[in-house]
Amino acid sequence: MKKLGIYLIFFIVIIIVVPAVLVKTINFVMKEDKLNLTEEKDEESENKEEVKFDGYIKVYDTRTQEVLKMPLEDYVKGVVAAEMPAEFHEEALKAQAVASRTYALERTKKYPAGHPDHPGAPLCTGVHCQAYLSLQELEEAHSSKWVEQYWGKIEDAVDSTKNEVIYYDGELIEPLYHSTSGGMTEDSEDVFAVSYPYLKSVLSPYEEGAPKLKSTSTFTVNEFIDKIKENYPEANITKDNMAEKIKVVERTESGRIKKLMIDGIVIEGSKIRSIFNLNSTNFKITLNLKTNTVEIETTGYGHGVGMSQWGANGMAKQGKNYKEILCHYYQGVEIGTYK
Structure with a gap:
């Protein structure tokens, strides 16, 4: 009987107690594993926070060969002033501001460590990227009277569109632009051998007065x-x-x-x-x-792809606002806030 009792006790331990211990152990290990994954996910989130856009961009100054760090909106003001005649209609200047801001952010996202042609910065101050002039350089290039007359207008165009960018299918576009299309813009594949659905040929009829039409x-x-x-x-x-x-x-x-x-x-x-x-x-x-x-x-004047600046000014004079201008030259896009 004693032997039978011992066997019964041994049987109970094997059938009931051991599985219970195993189950408890396995649950503990799985909880630890889930905890580790959560910690790794938190670390990834922290890393993403570290590289999140902070409102500043890096620009390679082609004149001084230095990398400048500046607020995005200040950079956009210098680009609008350098790229588009300040005499243009305010809606055309707004369209240029949104296009220039989008270009800067798309480049920054595409080349976070710097562009191959200017390592250390995704953008440069030359026409290789977008022309940029500081307020001091604008005064030297024009005059103090020009600054008094037009700088406020440029600031208003940029400030009134702050953080606005152009998206296609949820992604920032590459918003190419040029001076004068000559009546019709180009498909991107006919110029750069790359097809973008938003860079398609469209009519650009309001370019009268363009000096290089x-x-x-x-x-x-x-x-x-x-x-x-x-x-x-x-x-x-x-x-x-x-x-x-x-x-x-x-x-x-x-x-x-x-x-x-x-x-x-x-x-x-x-x-x-x-x-x-x-x-x-x-x-x-x-x-x-x-x-x-x-x-x-x-x-015409320029590669002809994307927004015609003189065409944008013509559309603005016809009563179109900057969003209508952008959605005409960049097909199928949406204007939204950059996050």
């Missing part, structure tokens, strides 16, 4: 031929065969020259623009035998 560059025939042969020495082009050797291969939807063929060599329109320092790729080449010159007439 139309312009003409004149070269002697020899100058023209020399520039071509400097870049394409194999091209057999002369004054006598020029008319038949130069042909347009492809135009973009807006009418700009995408590809040109010279003596069988296919050349990008952007390359011709670069060779002859043209205002845009919307150009027409004319040989004038009487004067022995080649005239290249261009329409």
Whole structure:
């Protein structure tokens, strides 16, 4: 009987007590594991708080080769003043402010450790990014009278749109802009070989008064031929065969020259623009035998993608507000507050 009692006690310990201890132990371990995960999550949240935008941005000064840290809104004021004529309508200036702010934040998010072309800062003060001038530099470039007349207007345009940015599908866009489209903007893929759904060709009809809406560059025939042969020495082009050797291969939807063929060599329109320092790729080449010159007439000024600044001013004069202007030039976007 004693043996039977011992067996029963042993059986009870194995069946009931041991599993209970195991279950308790396993529960304890699982709780510890969950606690550790929670702590790790808290640490991640703390790290995210550390890199959260604090209202300041870093900008590489191309003039002093120094990295500046400044409030975002102060930077935007300097960009608007440098990039758009202060005489423009206030709604156009507001549109520029929102576009410039969006560009700065998108670049900051994309290059937190600095841009490859200027390590240490995601932005620079040159046209490589956005032109920027400090108040002192603006006074030196214009005059104290200019500052008195226009700086308040620029401040109002920026302050009244504070923290406003442009989103597409919940993400900051790359809000490209240019001076004058010449009547129609470009698809991004036709210029930069990258397709963005918000950078599509749209009409830009209100650009009257733009100083570079139309312009003409004149070269002697020899100058023209020399520039071509400097870049394409194999091209057999002369004054006598020029008319038949130069042909347009492809135009973009807006009418700009995408590809040109010279003596069988296919050349990008952007390359011709670069060779002859043209205002845009919307150009027409004319040989004038009487004067022995080649005239290249261009329409528009800039790459033509995104917002036309002169078009924005024209829309503002037509009664459109800055949000309507932005939503016209950047298709399918929303204007919201940056968080």
